[in-house]
Each structure stands twice: as C-alpha cells, then as structure tokens.
Amino acid sequence: MDDTRDVIVVGAGPVGATAALLLADYGLKCTVVEARREPQSHPAAHVLSTRSMEIWREIGLERDIRRLSAPMHELRNVLYCTSLVGPELGRVPLADLPHAQIDAIESVSPTRSAHLPQNVLEPLLWQTLRDTARIDLRTGWQYSCHTDGADGVSVTVTDVTTGAYRKLAARYVIAADGSASTVRRALRVTMDGPVLQHLISVHFSADLERFRYRRRGPVIWTHTAKGLGAVIVHRPPQDLVFQIPYFPPFESLEDFPAAVCRRHILDAVGADVDIEIKSIQSWTMHAQVADRFRVGRIFLAGDAAHRFPPTGGLGLNTGVADVHNLAWKLAWVVFGRAREALLDTYEQERRPVGIAATADSVANFEGLFEVVAALGIPRQAVRLLPRSVAAIPEWLPRRPVRALIRGLTTLAYQRLRLANSPSRVGNRIRRRAAAVIAGQGPHYRSWGRDLGVRYQCGAVIADGLPSPSNDPQFYSPRVRAGGRLPHCWVESCDGRVSTLDLVSRDELTLLTSAGGYTAWSAAAEGLSMSVALLGDGELGVFHTGIAGADPDVLVVRPDGHIVAALHSDRDGVASLRRALAVVGAPSSAKALVHE
C-alpha cells in the first residue's frame, strides 16, 4: 500500500478511531498507527453522550452502538450506599426522571446518550476501521518520532515486537495516543494542572444481581469502615470494575494482588460472592490541559490534549467532539476548499472546551468529598491525604510509611461505621448524606454541558448575545453563533430527517424560513453555500430566548456549529461573504479536485 496519506492518526483508542472514520467519510485517506495488537479489554469509559452519539450517527455507527448498549433500566440511578447489602445513602436519578423530563431530554436530539463499556466500543470501532477502504489500520506499530516539513510530516513507526521501523508520510498528523502521549512529549507540549489521585482499577465478573434488585444503575459508590470504593456496572455480570485509591510511591500495583483486590470487593459488596478477577491496572487521575493543541502539522486530540477525572464521564466524549471539530477542517484544507488558517481555529475552539471540561470534572470529583464529609470524614482529610503522601521524601523506608498511611486511612474510615448503624445517630448521618447526594445531579446529568458547547472565537462571527443559562444538567435549545444547530424533525423528500441532517459537508449551509427564502437564496447565488428551507413548524431552531433577537437565517458549518446568525435587515451578500471568509473559504472558487 502507498505510504503517502492525507492524515496519519496515532492511536486507535475511541478518539483516534473516530477521527479516522470521520476523515474517511470526508474522502481523506488515512493510516492509523496503533501500538496494541488487540483492542483494550479492561473497561474504562462507559457513558457515551448524546453529542457523541450524534457524531457516530453521522458515520452510520449509532445503531450498532445502541444495539450493544445497556438497556435503559440499567441506567436508572447513580447509587450511594454503605455496602451493596447495607443501607442506601442516596441516589441521583438518571433514567428514573419524570416522563415529561425524559421527553424533553429526548426532544433535543435525533438520538440519545448510551451506556457502553469502552472494551465493547473499541472492537466495534476497530472492525469498522478495517472495513473502511480509505483507512489503513496498522496494529502493533508505534509512533517513534517525526519530522515536520513544509509539505508534510514524515513519521517513523516501529513494530512493537520486532523493533523494525519504517517511515510514513502524510500531510497532517492527529496525535490521539492517550494521556501519556509520546507525540505530545516529542513536541515538547506541556500539560498544566495537578495530579489528583492514584487508583487501582480491578476488572472482575460476579453475579451481583441479588444485591442490585432495587439498585439499578451504572455506578454504585460504597462507603464502608474498610474504605471508599466505586463499583462500575459496565456489563453485568462479566464486565464490572472496582476502583480503589492507593498512594504511590509507598504503595504500588504490586501491593494489590488478586487476593487483596478480592477482599476490597467483598467488603464493598458486604456478602460472600464468587468473584473472578480478570485484570488489575493502576491509573493516575490528572486535571491537566495541553498548552497547545496544534504544533505545525500535528494536532493533539482526546486524552493527549486533556486528561481529567472521569467524574462526569466527559473524557472520551470531549475527545470525540475534538476530532469532529477537526475532521471537516482538515478535509476542507486538503481539498482546497479553505485556506490553511482554518486549522488554527481548532485550538482556539477546542482548548477552552478542554479547560471547561477539566474544571467541571474536578468540581464533580470534589463533590464526592462533600458526601464523605457528611458521613463524618472531614473533606480536607480526604483531599489532603494524597498530596501529603506525595510530599513525603521518597528515600524514607517504604514499609513504615506504608504502615502509617494504612493506619491513618483505617482510622478515618472507622468513622464510616456509624453510617451503617441502625441507631438514631446512624439515621441522622444517613439523612445528612442523603441531602448532600440530592445536590449531586450536575455530576451525572450533563445534557446541558454536552449539547450547550459554544465556540466564542475561531471560525465564528460573534452575535453579541449573552450565553443562554448554563445549566450543565438540562439543555434548552437556544440558538447562538458558535453553538450547535438546535435539532428539530423536518419532513423532507427522504422522509423525516433532523435539522442536523440538512447540514452539507462540502459547503456552508444557509438555513432560512419561507419568508426569507427568495431574498437569501438570491444573496447566496454564486457563493459556495447550499440553501435549506425550513417549514413554519420548524422555526424553533431560530429561537434565542431573547425578545426581538431571533435571527432570520443561520449559516452552519459541516460540524453543525453555527458560523453566523443573521438578520434580514443587513446586507445579505456582504454577511454571507463574511461567513465564508471566517472559515477561510473563498466566496465562489471551485474546490480543487482531490486525487
């Protein structure tokens, strides 16, 4: 196979794989270089947001993902309890919301969020990569180094088994090689922000059905006198994960053999049950964003660009939205539809989103301390312990320091004993915890955050309107320049489609009502722009929520974000030319034909 590609994608995790599939859908040829030979078998992400599902819907993957996903009844609530058999402390409803609220959530998108473990998602993505003619997936090869030149990038890749190397050439590179990104290090891009915690992740299978009868949910937080934990119900019974905090450098993965992990899980369950441990991994929770998302012809995406706590389930989803933002820009530049400068808007638009997602995820993480504080352990104690341990000189003997850490944590966890007690004190503590848990909604419900992303600068003409109320939990469609085009169902000659389906991939799209159609399609004449007409019942997509501010037309980019919200009293031709200029597109030039 010819080694010259439009794009080399480093990493076939969810972000790299999605990038390659989007690029191929635009007609670009890519090589995906992936160090592993098999998809990841240890589950990590599981919450796939509505926006991610919209993106996968564009490339025909939504149905397969939905088919594999957990049924709705598995997503009823996020649960907090002492142990699985012990008293419940509280719950945050997800699918268990009132019907009217579920209807409202479902009305804002042609699809909805899903719950699918990463170890099931990745094989599907890899198979699709293999089935896609424009994609050359090379597993067992890793990025080693590169040289960035005027016309393209030369990437040296190494066979992980034999050490054999070869050079690949491409016009651009997407580094989606995860949180420890080698490409990022080679580019000397730094990550700003702290390390928050170190965790052991135990992948196990067990039949927990009898304990989950009234406790259906994707996450169950446990609080026992022996420790804090989280059971992630990825795909019961075979894919369950238990997370245990640990304290390097005085503790390491070796301190958590299967027998120790099994003891932790049994304590969290609170009853005897058969457990098969499948794998044990350690991971580090950061709150960091790369200082640059683009260096020359190389773009960082996903965890390579931002790594933050999984509290809120934003990591994979933010990465998928990164590459959705980048794919059309790369395609347009490669095909000569837009100038190179369009590529600079990737960092301008996506870095603020990465920073916001990091801040939200940290706030969600800290919210967990409030629950623990309500149960009697001061939040500062939980928050400061990892930092204090990190400050202990490494040359001190490991064993006594480890004993000290265990002594301190055991002492602290003893306070959780009361939450299990049937006494009046126990009742009071549980009521206090329930009140705090009731306020944890924004941690898990993030439709507003997910669909409300708005680019304030980049390939956008600001409309000067204030941001709509930023409820992270529930999204209300309010049109804004830079925001995602609101969804509504539209009758077309192809049947019922979403407004999102009206958006062209090759040109900007002008959405207008019947009233403005004649004037605006005349203004768009000769410009490289497609015009879509909305019926009277579909005009909600122009709704700003501000009296007198609703635009008459919207100009929309291929990723469904609005470049400009325009009014009919302005010079239509000049406004449309400005919209084309801001995405670096010539007004009427024909696209170069890509060979």
Ligand SMILES: Cc1cc2nc3c(=O)[nH]c(=O)nc-3n(C[C@H](O)[C@H](O)[C@H](O)COP(=O)(O)OP(=O)(O)OC[C@H]3O[C@@H](n4cnc5c(N)ncnc54)[C@H](O)[C@@H]3O)c2cc1C
């Ligand atoms: C416990 C836990 C729960 C989570 N839950 C959620 C959730 O519910 N929702 C959510 O959105 N996110 C969640 N996340 C975060 C999510 O897992 C990550 O954000 C996501 O995996 C990032 O995807 P990625 O493709 O950027 O990176 P990765 O998944 O890390 O993939 C990177 C790929 O690059 C490959 N690679 C690395 N180096 C090289 C190299 N030199 N050459 C070639 N290939 C290389 C790796 O083998 C890997 O396949 C969770 C994370 C954890 C730890």
